[in-house]
Amino acid sequence: MPVLTSAATAQGGREGVVRSSDDLIHLELGMPKDGGGAVGKSNPEQLFAAGYASCFDGAFNLIAKKAKKDVESSTTAHVSLEKDPEDDGFKISVKLAVEVKGVSQEEAEDLLQKAHEFCPYSKATRGNIEVDLEITAE
Structure with a gap:
């Protein structure tokens, strides 16, 4: 039985709009500026990065x-869109960069691995995409 169900609807794909069922998210989508797209529009990779970063940090x-x-x-998720040589399409990869205060580097690395085993996004992506982990204890 679900604890929580969220819904969002996209229309127009990468050049369209995405809106959450409660209207808290209502974004125009487009290719990133560095990919030749317009300024001021989001993309699916940013949305995935935001979700993964917040879930992992929690x-x-x-x-x-x-x-x-x-x-x-604090956790930063770097989500990359890459060419997939297997089917000539695309795939994503993630690098999670965590900065932490209050523990040693060794303790931080242990917590990082345990969080990666526990995080729902990590569970959902395990074995499906490349996820690199990096942690810095201050």
């Missing part, structure tokens, strides 16, 4: 709390 903090570690963290 998972990281929950794992730290369970380990009785008092941390401050």
Whole structure:
């Protein structure tokens, strides 16, 4: 039984619009400026990056709390769109970069691995896309 279900509808694909069912998200989509697109429009990779970063940072903090570690963290998800040589199409890859205060580098790396095992986005992508992990303890 679901704990939460969210819905969003896209119309027009990468050059269209996406809107959440509650209208909190209502974005025009387009190719990124560095890809020749217009300024001021989002893209699916940004939306995925926002979701993964926020989910992973929440998972990281929950794992730290369970380990009785008092941390401050931030997670940046770098989502790349790449050519897929297998089918001449495209695929995505992710690099999660976490910065954390309150633990040693060794403790941070342990928490990072545990968070990656726990995070729902990590579970959903495991074995499907390349996800690189990086952590810096300050």
